[in-house]
Amino acid sequence: MQCCWQTFINVLPIWMRQEVDRLGKDQMQELRLRVDQPPELVFQNESKWLERFVSQSDIDFCINMASKYSPWTSDGIQKGYITISGGHRIGLCGLCITEGGSIKNYRAVTSVCIRVARQISNISKRLYNLKDSVLIIGPPGVGKTTLMRDLIHQTSIHCYSHIVVVDERGELFPSTQARFVFERGATTDILCGCSKASGIEIALRTMNPQIIAVDEVTSPEDTAAVINAAWCGVRLFATAHAMDRQDLFKRRQYKKLLEEKIFTTLITLHSDKTWQEDRLF
Numbered sequence: 001m002q003c004c005w006q007t008f009i010n011v012l013p014i015w016m017r018q019e020v021d022r023l024g025k026d027q028m029q030e031l032r033l034r035v036d037q038p039p040e041l042v043f044q045n046e047s048k049w050l051e052r053f054v055s056q057s058d059i060d061f062c063i064n065m066a067s068k069y070s071p072w073t074s075d076g077i078q079k080g081y082i083t084i085s086g087g088h089r090i091g092l093c094g095l096c097i098t099e100g101g102s103i104k105n106y107r108a109v110t111s112v113c114i115r116v117a118r119q120i121s122n123i124s125k126r127l128y129n130l131k132d133s134v135l136i137i138g139p140p141g142v143g144k145t146t147l148m149r150d151l152i153h154q155t156s157i158h159c160y161s162h163i164v165v166v167d168e169r170g171e172l173f174p175s176t177q178a179r180f181v182f183e184r185g186a187t188t189d190i191l192c193g194c195s196k197a198s199g200i201e202i203a204l205r206t207m208n209p210q211i212i213a214v215d216e217v218t219s220p221e222d223t224a225a226v227i228n229a230a231w232c233g234v235r236l237f238a239t240a241h242a243m244d245r246q247d248l249f250k251r252r253q254y255k256k257l258l259e260e261k262i263f264t265t266l267i268t269l270h271s272d273k274t275w276q277e278d279r280l281f
Helices: 005-010 014-024 056-067 125-129 144-159 196-206 220-231 245-250 252-259
Strands: 030-034 040-042 047-049 081-083 089-099 102-115 134-138 163-167 188-192 211-214 235-241 265-269 275-279
Touching: 005 014, 014 040, 030 056, 056 081, 056 089, 056 102, 125 144, 134 144, 134 245, 144 163, 144 188, 144 211, 144 235, 144 265, 163 196, 188 196, 196 211, 196 220, 211 220, 220 235, 220 252, 245 252, 245 265
Parallel strands: 134 235, 134 265, 163 188, 163 211, 211 235
Antiparallel strands: 030 040, 030 102, 040 047, 081 089, 089 102, 265 275
């Protein structure tokens, strides 16, 4: 298992670093900080709490460290998150300033959820032998990104397929000073920091990929770009939010993907980290 743990620890207020390191280094999935509440360390089947309460200055410190004291210029801030070195993502809640229905800024951030990015090898098992497009689904926090990361890595090293990863938030394969943190395989190229729709178009035009991988297909623009890539003869690896097969077919944003039969293999992740493989069509 790989994890840039120190970059995670470095964004935390100094008073909590030692306890979070002691309790959470190996298995913690998230750290949740809320003003006037104790820090919550979230594990697979339980939460642990520190004794001291979080202050507004603690939240501000965390955001400033994560953004290098420029939070409102950080990529993703209007979408409610900051991605830090090592791929850890900080989700934000608080008092928003909106314009035209979209978040432009935060008057105050009162809660953060910091998700720990880890690479776990050889969990995708035989999936890399598949010859079709793969959709990974599950509720938030069950490991869709982790499984996708290993599927990309294993497909690269075993099948030598040319893979372009459109990594909009820098979470699948984060980099530090232009060096990638997690193993990606010798035939994998990473396009980071652009929207999925733009990145897919760039990959098709310039990189001649055999496979394009994207995390969290959510918007109509994402769906249209994925369908266009499939029409161009490219295989797709993608993740999506749905509890199970029945839930997936009920979700309006995925209707076009299903109608066009873009994905053949469906991987459903469960809360206990097990997964089930099915044929969609």
